Amino acid sequence: MAQMVRDVMTAAPIEVSPRAFVSDVASRMRDEDIGAVLVTEDGHLRGLVTDRDLTVRVVVEGGDLSNSRVRDACSGDIVSVSPDDQVDRAVHLMRAKAIHRIPVVDPDRDCVVGLVSLGDLAVERDRHSALGDISAADPNT
Numbered sequence: 001m002a003q004m005v006r007d008v009m010t011a012a013p014i015e016v017s018p019r020a021f022v023s024d025v026a027s028r029m030r031d032e033d034i035g036a037v038l039v040t041e042d043g044h045l046r047g048l049v050t051d052r053d054l055t056v057r058v059v060v061e062g063g064d065l066s067n068s069r070v071r072d073a074c075s076g077d078i079v080s081v082s083p084d085d086q087v088d089r090a091v092h093l094m095r096a097k098a099i100h101r102i103p104v105v106d107p108d109r110d111c112v113v114g115l116v117s118l119g120d121l122a123v124e125r126d127r128h129s130a131l132g133d134i135s136a137a138d139p140n141t
Helices: 024-032 051-058 087-097 117-124 131-137
Strands: 036-041 044-050 101-105 110-119
Touching: 024 051, 036 087, 036 110, 044 101, 044 110, 044 117, 087 101, 087 117, 110 117
Parallel strands: none
Antiparallel strands: 036 044, 101 110
């Protein structure tokens, strides 16, 4: 039987508003030890922002960190999957789009219910692979 996205996703991912300050989001990423947050507005997915997005789109461009907003740094062209999709669909999309994370959206409620990362898939598919082992390790503190 095929494995479903709901079986491997991280439920209840961190969500932020597009109006949130980049500095606040970066602090939250550090405090939560995560590399990405979902950008939502009125419960609807508007984008995804990663620690790399913050670095490349704000820091390197010389943006004012105290006044930059997440909407200026996030990726808005988002690919998503449903919790009832097969994991193979998420893997296919990650390969095709060269992305490491995919939001999981409940199509009936049109709201975010999870996030699937490359690390989630590595741990689930081969816990003892190099990526699976690294992804399952306790975070550095």
